[in-house]
Amino acid sequence: EVQLVESGGGLVQPGGSLRISCAASGFPVSSNHMNWVRQAPGKGLEWVSVFYSGGNTYYADSVKGRFTISRDNSKNTLYLQMNSLRAEDSAVYYCARMMQWVIDYWGQGTLVTVSS
Amino acid sequence: EIVLTQSPDFQSVTPKERVTITCRASQSVDSTLHWYQQKPDQSPKLLIKYASQSISGVPSRFSGSGSGTDFTLTIDSLEAEDAATYYCHQSRTLPWTFGQGTKVEIK
Numbered sequence: 001e002v003q004l005v006e007s008g009g010g011l012v013q014p015g016g017s018l019r020i021s022c023a024a025s026g027f028p029v030s031s032n033h034m035n036w037v038r039q040a041p042g043k044g045l046e047w048v049s050v051f052y053s054g055g056n057t058y059y060a061d062s063v064k065g066r067f068t069i070s071r072d073n074s075k076n077t078l079y080l081q082m083n084s085l086r087a088e089d090s091a092v093y094y095c096a097r098m099m100q101w102v103i104d105y106w107g108q109g110t111l112v113t114v115s116s
Numbered sequence: 117e118i119v120l121t122q123s124p125d126f127q128s129v130t131p132k133e134r135v136t137i138t139c140r141a142s143q144s145v146d147s148t149l150h151w152y153q154q155k156p157d158q159s160p161k162l163l164i165k166y167a168s169q170s171i172s173g174v175p176s177r178f179s180g181s182g183s184g185t186d187f188t189l190t191i192d193s194l195e196a197e198d199a200a201t202y203y204c205h206q207s208r209t210l211p212w213t214f215g216q217g218t219k220v221e222i223k
Contacts, residue, residue, distance in 0.1 A: 045203055045205070045217075047211055058210050094159060102166070102207065
């Protein structure tokens, strides 16, 4: 059974850093394109970043240069390192598996709140 | 960036009615357009992939159509459990984008 479990969210001050994790089970993260998608409170879905199975990474313009996506194949875990956080980065962050260019599984999300 | 515009933003519907949600792309996405359902405090769930392909375990009352720039999600005979927000999503071109969502309320 495919499972994605995010962790690491919390309250952080503007300008601060946070690393969130997504532990996968039921499939190898290295064999799939893995995404982070966020949702601000009461708002819609916004794609953040993708780690292609081949190793390339891409980012939304809104986070480019501040966020870094990575994966640890030995732990079957995806990460998102978030630096220089802003209030507008406050959101639930979902880890999402992409299979044949379709996001087919989502985690339950982890809440990141950027506030002083 | 490909902008996806859904209509309507909100729909209040009586059970057993048919619901139609449209998604228009700012440029062609071929058939690389997918639909998701999100219920309150839950993660999104895949309903339809590649515009019209059904997903195992999703009730047959959900169907999709379209290609290029114009797409439709149809819910035949709405049930109370279908109260949710529905999103279209394109994975044709980075950055992946989502529609703004259509909230379906049960009268």
